[in-house]
């Protein structure tokens with residue numbers, strides 16, 4: 659049994675120690691993100707029982723960015739099952755940056771992972787949908803079911819991303835030319851860009867983690883969102899590629915499935931136990947929140963949660 663007062667003090671202590679740790683810089687290739695105050699910082703845990711523990715700027719709504727890839731992957735798995743997703747997108751690490759074209763070139767145009775940009779654009783294209791708005795609404799619906807009904811698109815962020823996403827548009831066309839894109843390429847890129855442009859709180863992010871930790875039941879809404887067969891696949895993908903080319907370092911030092919976004923969010927999942935989420939905008943060179951990694955690692959290490967421990 660988890661002792662809630664211990665949990666409270668571990669979250670408080672980790673936030674106090676690492677919430678303003680030095681280093682890193684805001685993402686600046688998306689103009690909206692460059693202007694977010696760099697000193698914002700928050701840490702939250704949501705347990706499989708629905709207990710919520712948090713510290714810092716917990717009401718601030720930040721950009722989900724790449725963490726949205728987990729939600730779209732979840733929907734693709736619900737729509738098609740694990741085998742089809744593995745065959746049409748892949749389930750492996752690229753070992754390369756999140757927007758790498760070279761990774762595509764080296765693998766016959768196959769994205770390999772649903773958690774890099776190419777694989778996430780392919781996942782968005784794979785979602786069963788009547789048209790663009792249906793595709794978008796189904797993906798947003800999955801973010802809300804996993805996290806919170808308050809998750810919404812930010813129009814200024816979406817406009818900032820849509821007007822600078824030329825590299826992702828090129829990736830969509832490359833996928834199309836190699837047969838790994840399953841709807842109109844510009845529709846897939848548009849919807850992928852929107853899915854990155856929603857805003858959420860650190861507690862809502864931790865709730866997504868808790869929903870994955872329970873095998874697919876959101877512990878706050880009590881709704882079954884995912885089939886229990888699909889959550890181990892999502893957690894495996896997060897382990898292999900959740901922090902991009904430093905996923906191995908994360909597994910080595912923290913030992914939990916994780917996912918980061920260039921908005922400064924980061925999520926880790928302790929299967930059966932909890933989601934741990936943190937937010938702070940300054941990123942390392944790979945695109946992972948510097949303070950977020952330290953805060954999440956501190957909670958996991960202090961509580962002794964590591965999947966590879968006996």
Ligand code: DON
Nearest residue numbers: 723724756854918919920945
């Ligand atoms: O596609 C992009 O470049 C962004 N919308 C999201 C990238 C991202 O968050 C990578 N993460 N660390």
